[in-house]
Amino acid sequence: MTSKSVISASELSVRIGQRTILDNLNFEVGNGEVFALLGGNGAGKSTTLKTFLGLMKPSAGTASVMGMSVADNTNEVQKSVAYLPESVTLYGHLSGYENIRYFLSVAGVEKTDDAIHEALKKVALQENAWHNTLSNYSKGMRQKTAIALAILRNAPVLFLDEPTSGLDPAAIDEFNSLVSELANNGATIFMVTHDVYGACQVAHRIVLLSNGKLTGSFERSGDTPIDTEAVHAAFAGRN
Template structure:
């Protein structure tokens, strides 16, 4: 059965929702021991302007968690805090059991960040890009291992030796994920990963994300795409003006109800 925290239109109800979200967090304390990403009472402000407000959620091994919200909801700020670019005003963020602010190098070695548009060198081929970025991390991989990663992300073999400037966005995303796989990063942070992709590329990308999760990766994606989040996520957190106002769980062997999430998302311009 899908778990849903109702989202209503009054400030009193918003307060109730926040309390319910906190209650859910307490109910999941036993699961937190297994969490790979732990966000605990996280708040972040800039010049007394609250951007994130008491966020509580976690992502387990093999789980896909989608943080869903509109522009300005605080999605990218949450990712930047997980990457150590923002220092929490209150609360804490842990990755693989380590406080981000105290173990930044460790956290970044465990984390693969995929922005909306993967930043790769356009004049280099996919192989050259991958080899270059692996060398920066002092990681050595054989040609066979690189080929296997390209095959795993379904990057066409005929494109491996072509310059990136000839690639579509979907192909660039696949190359970036192949690089993350070769780095053996167990945690993926995805920022609007399917924005600008055509329907076929979105389906391919979602299937790849599911396969990574099945292999044990922890995946946190932020998005404003209700349909895409429902198609791929095990859990969805609805973010509104920096607050987590609801969560949705996928039923066993099923997907989260798109209409239910859309109705909640649409309220008050979430």
């Protein structure tokens, strides 16, 4: 992980009518960093994500990705990042391989079969599932397919929305290992979540969001995961 800023919020606020959804957020995410924005329902996590994806406009301040203001360069930012929603939108009547091939063609990206197979191996999707229809996939398998697609697009920035929601413990561990590997290879990963344990296991830094305001920050020390109990206490408002 380096200190070069890839994602940043500068005095970022979002208001809808008289209601303030995000209130003067300031943070930076470095190259190769796994950054987790942790908050409960209604904290403003989804609004933050939508603002960085160019789906909502700031009322004040700036959301920037790779040095570009998202509001001023929405198309360029959207073409340069990968987004993994909580419910992955893929075609159930197509296989994992066919979904990847189709979405790569839509993005104008050409990849060989060998490259696609290598990406599917990297995300640990069972080979006997590659050509099965997604209607037979678990949520974890769908996520692996979507991440394989992100890898093939060579996206330098990944935005993840509640990525471990609905996954069993083994799938969560696999997912966290994959996220760590992507970061080690230079990807910058921004995730919003309410999963304290998962965030502590994989994130280099966790920032707490409550009622649209940043209320705390935790940082990993070397290879030691962030202290789950400390984050949980702060998250629950007991500190």
